[in-house]
Amino acid sequence: MNENLNNWEAVIGLEIHVQLSTKSKLFSGASTNFGALPNTQACNIDLAMPGVLPVLNEEVLKMAIKLGTALSADINSPTSFARKNYFYPDSPKGYQISQMDKPIVEGGYLDIETESGTKRIGVTRAHLEEDAGKSLHDDFEGQSGIDLNRAGTPLLEIVSEPEISTPAEAVAYLKSIHSIIRYLDISDGNMAEGSMRCDANVSVRKKGDLELGTRTETKNVNSFRFVEKAIQYEIERQVHEIESGNVITQETRLYDSQNNTTRPMRSKEYANDYRYFPEPDLLPITLEKDFVESVINGMPEMPNEKKERFVSKFSLSNYDADLLAADKGIANYFEEVVKISDSPKLSANWIMGELSALLNNENLNIRDSKVSSDKLGQLILRIEDGTISGKIAKDIFEKMWVSGKEVDIIIKDEDLEQVTDDDEIESMIDEVIANNPQQLEQYKSGKDRLFGFFVGQVMQASQGKANPKQVNEILKSKLKE
């Protein structure tokens, strides 16, 4: 495929399914815990036994209201449920309870950062629906095994406008949604476990064309990286097909991450074969104003608000503030560190530098950091007040990571306090100069770069504890003598 992609533009819309982190299911009191033994978390309602009725979980309404508010969207009241009819063994009712005409969230947007600046992506709607069970096709001698633990788990499907133009923008949008659901604590957003799933609607058209091309829907994309790769593949495939004189069929495709391809799954022959109709078992839901307001009042500060506050309150750069604010855990950790260190920039550097490196090394989340925020705050405080040098601080940090000890104890136990006494530094310098007469001579005859040699020797003599700035100053005047 070596078509000139520059002549083409892609039109991308994302449908994101977010599994809501409720304790119980959307319409039943069965548990939603991940990883339980098959069918131990399914009850009469999930199995669609005759005579059962769905009872709505109040928590999902709160979660949807929070998401809608974070996306600056309207909250529909009344909002109502509809039946989406299809037959599949992992859906015992023969239909999925979803929302059609009156989704709980409608008409919002999200601003994402792109190479060419901030771009606003419209969010068409977000609606509540129930998840299906799982079919296992192996090991049953030509039959399938059905596990209904997941059946009835609440999902919020967030549908974007087709306003995304590149795979990178799609990832930025997805990451932004991920950050928001984590901030709101409405889902764990774990893509590998399927708590957040993404389908991508992709079409291409010649640059400048107004009419949309035929779109395909790519399913089964379970990581940020795969979203980017799957969309890129699909754009190139469509351009190749069209330039070879073929037409694009409207179809659902599956992404195969091992071979980085997409392949057709099933064609949407009848666009309306789901035969939606209002769910007769559930009344429309009127959301009382007080209820909605109390939910909104209980919302935490959102990533974009936090970012702006970090910039204005702590004078951080946009870049630093964006990185820190994207993850709620990191943002909280940062603020706790600053409370003690009173040095935002240095704290930001340490969190995104040394701390991130060790966390990544051991594949740990910030919540599991072996150095707590107050301990890192103390360490930075000791750099700021001159007790230790930045270089020694890095060694101490690694020791704190391993031993869990506090900075002051390590400094005391290992005698690592920075030497800032002029006289003490001077005597170390005198000794170094006396021990290196040859280098001194060469320096005096014009070999300036030997200055670095002397600094190194003094630092070594002090075991890295001498204040480098003072060493420089005193050494300079000494060598002039």
Place this chain on the structure above:
Amino acid sequence: MALSDKELKEISYLARINVKEESFSSLKKELEQILTLFEELNEADTSSIDAMSHPLDLSQPTRKDEVTEENQRDELLKNAPSVKSGLFIVPKVIDGEA
């Protein structure tokens, strides 16, 4: 309103009802009568009326987010014609969505 054989087949497929060819003509007549009634309803001007999704003028009661149903697997699997390793065993259906 006339219904084609193709449409009738499509509807019976979607509803998973096996309709025999010989009953097509009588079934079609009945369905067409029903559709005619809807056509009649369509004539009413409803432009100023909000769509009603439920005849009761009430709001759906909700429940607290609590786990009230414990493991009932043994009891529930008793109803199934075939089970294995705690799973319901059914004829294999692969819709591409394996």
